[in-house]
Amino acid sequence: MSSSLPGYIGRRLLQLLPIALLIVLTTYILMRLAPGDMADVIAGESGAATPEYMAQLRSQFSLDLPAGTVFLNYLRNLLHFDLGFSFHNSMPVADLILQRVGPTLVLMLTSLGIAATLGVALGVVSARYRGTWLDEVISALSTIGFATPVFWAGLVLIVVFSVHLKWLPSAGMSSIGGPPVTTMAGLLEHIRYLLLPALTLSFFYLAIYVRITRSAMLEVYGMDFVRTARAKGLSELRVSLKHVLRNALLPVVTLTGLQLASLMGGSIVIETIFAWPGLGRLTFDAVFYRDINLLLGVFLFSSLLVVVMNLLVDILYAFLDPRVVGGRS
Known part of the structure; x- marks a missing residue:
């Protein structure tokens, strides 16, 4: 290699x-x-x-x-x-892009991290307990994730967590005159502003990760080397994580590459809904x-x-x- x-x-x-x-x-x-x-x-x-x-x-x-x-x-x-x-904007295009690329990368990578981590974990649990009530619940939730429009999910999260519960801010990246991001207080504030748009953008992709991981895990479970590992007396947890999951991650990695472009496109809608100052919002303004x-x-x-x-x-x-x-x- x-x-x-x-x-x-x-x-x-x-x-x-x-x-x-x-x-x-x-x-x-x-x-x-x-x-x-x-x-x-x-x-x-x-x-x-x-x-x-x-x-x-x-x-x-x-x-x-x-x-x-x-x-x-x-x-x-x-x-x-x-x-x-x-x-x-009365500015060079390169300067505008450099100002906005940071927030977009933060939003994309956070959303991808949430979707991949939770999606793979739920897919492993669903495959491990195939046919049980836990598998049925996870499969139902992933189906809801497929069927829910991203913009509608974002509006629902705003209504619930910003309007009614008042736990999280609904728009922007930080408050006016707030602490700088280099301080702990500023970092926590940026995380509060990031949560809703990141969760909204990851909602659809999390469902995809669950389905792909579950299918890949079930396929690997039926292979000969898995039966050999079980015959050696290895615990089911070790078989699942060390032998099955490692081979099942290959289609998951492929899926991650395919999702990067759609994440960039989805950020336009999310950044518009949450007034996130990234490349997606900049693209919308450029078209307008x-x-x-x-x-x-x-x-x-x-x-x-x-x-x-x-x-x-x-x-x-x-x-x-x-x-x-x-x-x-």
Whole structure:
């Protein structure tokens, strides 16, 4: 594996360029096909929509140039690591992304950690006690998780824990003038603000982890090496955790890689509901204000982030099953 893994990583990294180019091109075409542009948004906000003013705005934002010319200029700037300027926010796009990527990563990784930890644990219990009332309860809860829309779950959590019980805040990342996150008080406050959006985003994925883990565990339970381990006199707990769970984790790791992109997409809805200051909310604002430079920058960065995280998942998969790299090299 040691000789094959670097080559495998190198091939995956080379795939970043065409993937990023395709995403940027697709996003640009869709934004150009959508009705209206940034000039229409600004003119509507200012209440002045004379033909002269509209022409001035389109000239200022280079919207009067041919679409191909604008796209080629954008690609030329990308070669110099310049993502452009967000005219709505009056800031470089790169600075805006760097400000928002931290909250989004915290939300995504926390949600993924909750879903994976609880999902795998409940899946193991469900498989271990197959056919009992405990298995039936866990299966029913996972079915509810599949069927519940994420935005509805978020609104219900807000009503219950913020409006009625008043235990947790309903929006934002911290209170105005609150303690810095570097202090213990500030960290605890950020955790309080993080709980509801993270639980909401993890709700659907937790149900998937339960089902996948349960199915994988039941499949491994029927294999010969498990019966051999039992014949040696090993306890059922040791058989389940050391022999069955380790082999059942392979499809779970694969599922984690597939969920990263959908987590990024789901964060747009969650960040809008809970006013979470991340890339999802930034994407929503970019679409609303037709800020093409900002939208292209966010999509490019998000796609690269998802690809890199999938690469890390593949590396973890290779360590769990060394045959993977050997088969792909």
